[in-house]
Amino acid sequence: MAVQYHYGEFPPEELDWKRLIPVIGPASMAVARYDGTLSAVPNASLLLSPLITQEAVLSSRIEGTQTTMGEVLEYEAEGESRAIEPGKKADIQEVLNYRRALNASVKMMEDLPLCQRIIREAHRVLLDGVRGQGKDPGEYRKNQNWIGPHGCTLEEARFVPISPDRLPDGMSAWERHIHAEAQDHLVRLAILHAEFEALHPFHDGNGRLGRMMVPLYMFEKGLISGPMFYISAYFEAHRDEYYDRLLAVSRDGAWTDWCLFFLEAVRQQSEENRHKARAILGLYEGMKPRFTEITRSQHAINALDRIFSQPIFSSGTFIEASGIPVATARRILRELREHGVLDVLLESSGRRSAVYVFPELLRITEGR
Template sequence: MKVSPYIPEPLPPAGIDWESHIPQIASANRALARYDGILQAIPNPRLLLSPLLTQEAVLSSRIEGTQASLEDVLRFEANPREPIGDAALADIREIINYREALNVAVEALKARRLDTALICDLHRILLSGSRGMDREPGCVRTIQNFIGRDARIEHAIFVPPAPEDLPRALADWEAYLQQGELDILVQLSILKAQFELIHPFCDGNGRIGRMLVPLIMYEKGLIGSPMFYISAYLERNRPAYYERLLAVSRDRDWNGWITFFLHAIEEQAGTNGQKAKAILDLYDEMKRTVPEATRSQYAIAAIDALFGAPIFSSAEFYERSAIPKVSGAKILKDLEGNDVVEILQRGAGRRASTYAFPRLLAITEGNRL
């Protein structure tokens, strides 16, 4: 049976059963507040949580089919001249673009509001130099797109709104973004779902939709830093994620989606908080360990460099930390001798050595909390 294009209803949608959501609204908001309390205690969250941002970019891109891991991305950034296959490079480029777009958004929100124009700017960055660069980066689509198992719209699982309906749908979405609501997390859940169902771009809609979660949280004052990582939950629950979105378009089942999304927020707030706290604890431990191991005036600069990039080349370490090469080489030797870092690849000739900070990698990937 041919699927008709989705016709977005005005926001907020009718039929939200607010009373039934009250317990979950309360628990999700409590979990998010606890997470924000941990964020507030971190002295430099953009530095210390930067590996978590890269992992978020990895997982959000994996939902769309990329195969690159966090270690793949970090190894590439440590040694971008190392030979790598075209498919792997394309995956890594998409992930780096995601992270760059989110960083640009964070800076932009210091001076402007989140709106459709800014989202188009982020979309342009997301697709720059990647597999989607021929899919009208930064432009709202002017063609009909669809999601299906093959290239025939007759077999589509979901057909987004027709191009002529996009201006009205996006204007309504943006108006709802700017207004108040009984609960901001419910509002966020509606905004995220409606954006992905509008599917305003030819490519990258899911990634932009997931990127909007921390940006809206930040703009609405729910978190003090725009650092919330939801893709791990959505990647783990991908079939339910897609089915709940489809149920909105097919059955107008907003309550099912809101329940799913609030649970995602609650669970990921807990996981994110555990990771952020573990990173902060590790940072505090390193502030004791590294000065003792290195006896160097550059110990704090070295620590910050380790947390900014848990896989790095020796050359990158010297540059990132601004430590003179001779002093930096001694620090790396001392850190290796004290099992703080380990060598992944010895340097040879003009090639720098590649190091890892394994304890930070384990926290970031969720292997040690």
């Protein structure tokens, strides 16, 4: 029989803080160490942008998309000229929409606290032009939904979220909890994430939005200095436990167990994020003198920044986005290729630009 939403049990009246406190400390310290690295990265939003793409790939993969970061960046580089089968194109577009939705949310947070309005706008962007576009983008559902095997009936479902008539009140309570006084912000974030998934307020995109809320909340509460935290790798690696722990919140009131799982995810991903950020920063600092030596150009650092922001790119995009004079930009790309810094994925042909890859950065970002 399907597990039903936990009416009247949000927020949880009590948690087992004796079990949580020993785990909160290591998670909080790991976040602080990661933020220390984040703060040391110059122009972090640019240098770490490949990590945001990788987060979008992994969060979407949990929902069943089948694409890689390399495929996403190749598609971006080649644009509409690339022949690609429709299913793969739809997967890639969902990943690109995730990134757009996150950026739109951060922009709105310049004027608004994290709230329902931001969540609805993020949902609208997330579903723009993709498979869920017919499922009321930006609007809460008016019908009962359920979670279970593909094509299952309500009776065969694994979980039945809150009823549509009680959803507006449920979302209002969720929003109030974002801004209520918190004994610990990471525990509060765990509860908010679980509650959002249980409410399942939209017909599609709930999982991705719930995970997107993690960096947004951490950024708003000052736990990290920029909205760059990548938690989906842990959830994807522990997918069955992730869903089981969420389900147990409604079935058994197992809020503390869920919080323990979430805090361990935060701890491990903070270390992983820190490791990647430090590796990217180290690569960047190491490449500064190399780019200058290879290119012998005043535009060397500009070129370096552009390539770090998009490790797979077309020569046309590079020339346009960098603002480097065309002849100089082409010479820089040629010399970086000759010195083994860049590889060519696709040679230029007619009016089609060549597509380049910066393999060292891609390896770090994908954790290879």
